Amino acid sequence: MNPDVYAWITVPGTEIEYPILQHPSDNSYYFMHNIDGSYGYPGCIYTENLNSKDITDNNTVIYGHNVKNDSMPVKQ
Numbered sequence: 001m002n003p004d005v006y007a008w009i010t011v012p013g014t015e016i017e018y019p020i021l022q023h024p025s026d027n028s029y030y031f032m033h034n035i036d037g038s039y040g041y042p043g044c045i046y047t048e049n050l051n052s053k054d055i056t057d058n059n060t061v062i063y064g065h066n067v068k069n070d071s072m073p074v075k076q
């Protein structure tokens with residue numbers, strides 16, 4: 001597994017169930033990189049490294065693409 005995975009997001013009643021990643025130095029890396037490190041769409045769900053990985057900040061912004069064509073992998 002990718003060592004940048006540090007959390008998981010699940011929204012009951014939806015298909016949202018994804019790992020959350022955080023790159024140690026490039027805050028936009030996972031915008032266009034997949035969990036295996038390959039470049040391309042759809043990228044990953046991620047946070048910037050100004051947020052703590054223990055999610056104790058007052059606010060944590062979680063980024064990701066709004067993919068409507070089923071290209072964002074969903075855990076089955």
